Amino acid sequence: MFSLGKSAVACSSLLQASTAVAAATTTATRGVARIPHWEYHIRFSPKDGRKRPAQDVLDRGPIQAPQQWHVDPRASRKEQGKHFIIISKIVIRYAKDDSFQKTSLYYETCTKEQCWMLDKMMTKYWLRPKYYENDPYAPYHTRHGLKGAPRVDDRGTLLRERPKILLEDTVADMHFRDR
Amino acid sequence: MSAAQYARLVSRKYRGPKLPKINRPRRPRLLAWAGPAAFYPNRFYEQDKWYKARIDKPDLIPQLHIIDPTLYGESLAEYLQKEKVEPTNIGFAKKDEKRIPKISSDTQLEKLSRTKKLRIDMSRVGEADQRVIAHFGVFEHLFNDNVYFDRTQNFEVSFGDHGVHTGNILWAEDTKKSPQVSIESVGADGFNTIVAVNLDGNASEQSGEILHWLVANIPDGKSVSEGEEKAKWIQALPFLGTGFHRLTFLLLRHSEKIDVTDFNSDLGSRVFSTAQFYKKHEEKVTPSALNFANVAYDVSVKEALHAENLQSPLYEYEWNERMKRDQKEFPLKPMPFDLYFDQFRDPKDVQADLLRERFKKVSIDDVTPPKFLDDNYVENKKKLDAWNHAKLLEKNKPDSPVYNNSLKY
Incomplete structure (x- = not known):
């Protein structure tokens, strides 16, 4: 309780x-x-x-x-x-x-x-x-541009956005505005 | 070791009366997914790796406009006292100086001017234009610094009803057809050459202006059609977002014929340096008159460029990104959630939302704002969430981006 x-x-x-x-x-x-x-x-x-x-x-x-x-x-x-x-x-x-x-x-x-x-x-x-x-x-x-906090939990599921193909962060930064 | 493992290893005979407390394996926390590498001494090596421990980078504050006093040694009074270089006259000497009648301090005139009802007779303005030309920096950009000439020949340019009067404003569409020109006959044998250039229209990397029209060797007192049209008229092309372009007509006077090469009508081959042209023919040629208009963007520019298989460029001012605090995952101080999250949304997403909003209202350019901010205010006030209702009211304001579309052109 x-x-x-x-x-x-x-x-x-x-x-x-x-x-x-x-x-x-x-x-x-x-x-x-x-x-x-x-x-x-x-x-x-x-x-x-x-x-x-x-x-x-x-x-x-x-x-x-x-x-x-x-x-x-x-x-x-x-x-x-x-x-x-x-x-x-x-x-x-x-x-x-x-x-x-x-x-x-x-x-x-x-x-x-x-x-x-x-x-x-x-x-x-x-x-x-x-x-x-x-x-x-x-x-x-979804929350955008949140750099400090981890994006995935220990199971690799995305914490703050809809499920999608997960890119490595440096790659995502190269091609997208936020991650 | 788990209880099951303990039971397997220790036979019943040797077991104690109670099951001893056995440490269960620790629940994997950070290390499980970040790996021990997150805490290696070289964790600073690749800071941006998402699985590394994070270090706050210093905020880069954009450079502001700074006036560094060490660069300005002299005071304003000293600067103004410095001797200016005397500008050189490259034209003809003036025949007779027409004095502008000084305007008496008429209260009626002042009142007319204040109420914007004062009409000025352009033919009487005359020599005051010289100051206007200097203000717009036309001599400077046509030839060089510290160079000028007086208008010694009557030179009138007009596009149908729209005349060119020393810096008046025209739309690009007005300049579609080639201009009508009347040149004063001086009486002596000689030739006139008209050069029409756009001082601000050169988007290529080559230096120079865009040549719109070049008619060489017009015999004195004859019409323009008697001359050699070396470059055919193309309409003024002030690109969207670049403001007014100075479409300048220069009249050159010469006693002998000059050789001028032909120009194609495509925009790439029209980059033309008036200063170099003048330098080349300096021995024969003297500038005698000049006129210019400020031309503004119009849909006709887009159409003209598309007709040439070019794209219409769109210039926008690059604003500095808005300064904002670093986003916290859980802000300590309560924040209005919609305003707080909106700061960090992708501006493109926000624009796309606005566009979707416009498409709901049928047409792109003629969306009229509603008479009232919210027709069923009372119901919506009850029904909608407060923040959503505030957003609705904000959106229905007549100056909101939903009703002012920058994509209209």
Whole structure:
């Protein structure tokens, strides 16, 4: 079993830290203080013993480039129409300046630790790359020009792009812009 | 050693009551795929090998425009005080100097000029043109530095309705047919020679200009058709992206006939040095008039080049690549994911996406931007992801590249 208790604090910006005020205004928002006991760990189905994905993460949209999560900073998809984000920002959102209105809507990248946690909370199915028609996320499934990180894992499978013929890096650099 | 191996080696009689803890083989980590060579002392040997340990190379910052003060010893005042070389007049002496009437400080005139309603009578401008010619560096590029001549003969060039008036702007299509020329008769026996060159049109490596027209030995007072057309007229060819080209008409005056070789009409054989031509015939020939127009690119240039089985070159400014931070696999600070990843996408991919977007809107060049940035703003605001909606709004702006196509030409 994987305990979420400690790491959820690190993940607070994702899981929408809400204070006690949240309870007063909304019931739907789930923050660090309001994680129900059945969500404090990775859950498995009692029927067949299979892993259950964390619903809180799915609510944020199963959005990811390979190995790199980026999540909707807002509480959940359903609440998009309502105008609140983090509880401290709810009341006065209309009074905020333009740059806040813009930047608060950004879907943000996660750190390595957060990505690792989110991976654990998901099942294999959700981690599999998915290809849809007219997918606005399609261009972001591959990462370009990432020189520092290894491109393949120990089995030689490509980590951050669709499978293709693998060239040696110096050869790839000669003929293609990025690898 | 695994438990199974232990069980095989140690018979039941000699086994302990509990299975001893046996080290399982270590899970292969980095070494398994990178190989031990990644950590050899010579790992710096081939840095770019993907399986070697990586070393951050220093960022090469592009050279900026630097004014090195050590190269400029003198101050501006000193520089301006330096004696300039007197330019030499290679033409005829002027007969009578027409004075330009000085414009009085008329408030009405100023107002007209400010509202762009002031019309100038070109025939009255006269000698002020000399400064314009010097400004465009026509003498400099036709002959040499520090050389000039005065216009001593009336020389009017026009393409139908479009006249050539000392640096006015023409389209390449206007110059399709050969120009009509009227040359003032001086009254004495002699000949005129017209040389029309494009000072900026030479794309080959040979030095010189592109010769567009050469009519030699036109008898004084006769029409151009009486002369020997040594090079037939080809239209002005300012290539796309090269700005205005100075199409220059030079009139040379001489008392004896001159020998000029024939020129083919293909562009390669039209590279021509006016300075050398003048040097060759210097004894006989004196420049007496000059006129030029600035010609801009037009589809006719492409058509003319294609007719000659040439390709129309496309010149583009090479911008420096945008400065950006090194990409991190997992940026520590949260970044807006779409903007962050877009920085590192291949610009060709981005362009291809834009083109696909245009093709959805039927035609290549006449796509009109929509009246509103997003017709169903309210629905889309709810339905789309915030970043995607912001992208949509950005794309529908009238100045976005979707509606301004550089491939139109």
